[in-house]
Amino acid sequence: MATSIRTFDLLGTPLLATTYDGLITQAHALARRGGTYAIDLTNTHIVTLRRHDPHFREITSHFDHFVPDGMPLIWCLNARGAGLRDRVYGPTFMRHALENSPGPWTHYLLGGSEECVTALRRRFASAQIVGAQHGYFSPDDEAGILAEINRLAPDFIWVGLGTPKQQDWIHRHKAAITRGVIFAVGFAFDVNAGLKPDAPAWMQRLGLTWLFRAASEPGRLLTRYLRYNSLFLYYLLKDEFFARRS
Secondary structure, three states: OOOOOOEEEEOOEEEEOOOHHHHHHHHHHHHHHOOEEEEEEEOHHHHHHHHHOHHHHHHOOOOOEEEEOOHHHHHHHHOOOOOOOOOOOHHHHHHHHHHOOOOOOEEEEEEOOHHHHHHHHHHOOOOEEEEEEOOOOOHHHHHHHHHHHHHHOOOEEEEEOOOOHHHHHHHHHHHHOOOEEEEEOOOHHHHHHOOOOOOOHHHHHOOOHHHHHHHHOHHHHHHHHHHHHHHHHHHHHHHHHHHHHO
């Protein structure tokens, strides 16, 4: 990314102090440059996993950039002088990028259900979506998916497989993809397809998106959020304690 965009380390993850428009501009520049780049839309769960889980830290070690997707990350960065007014939230960024990157920019969708992919194609009809594959594929399908991506050579590859599956997929296949900017956006597929509700704006501003999602899918998400939010606070306090002592 451009050197004018500052990076702030938070619990071992280098987070870009950027905006929606800034990231879209930089993504266009990367696509024009050629090569393959991986960008993670990073929330507190991902930052904490990278600190807590050596395997997850390894599979994300070759990502090129981490962009703060959660308001608690913005508050932490602003305490260090980032001066950001908003996060770069995955669902919103995906929507803005597709709307502001029409042809000749090209896109490939990987993730969600067949219904989800169909809905995204319909909603973003002005975007040049050259290919798509739902997320319910088997390992035997992966060679064919990679061959299709390389044949189509899209500028932007949107991966919505959920954490940590999407990071693992990118880790295993980034080197085999000849060009394109790969975005790990997870929940953005279902939100933009209209298949799952998003938190109201006031909850998003207060950093409570996680609470809305946990209440919407308690069986799948409540334990995860409680665990990793607690670990996030623990590591923040631990690092602050040792920083003051030193």
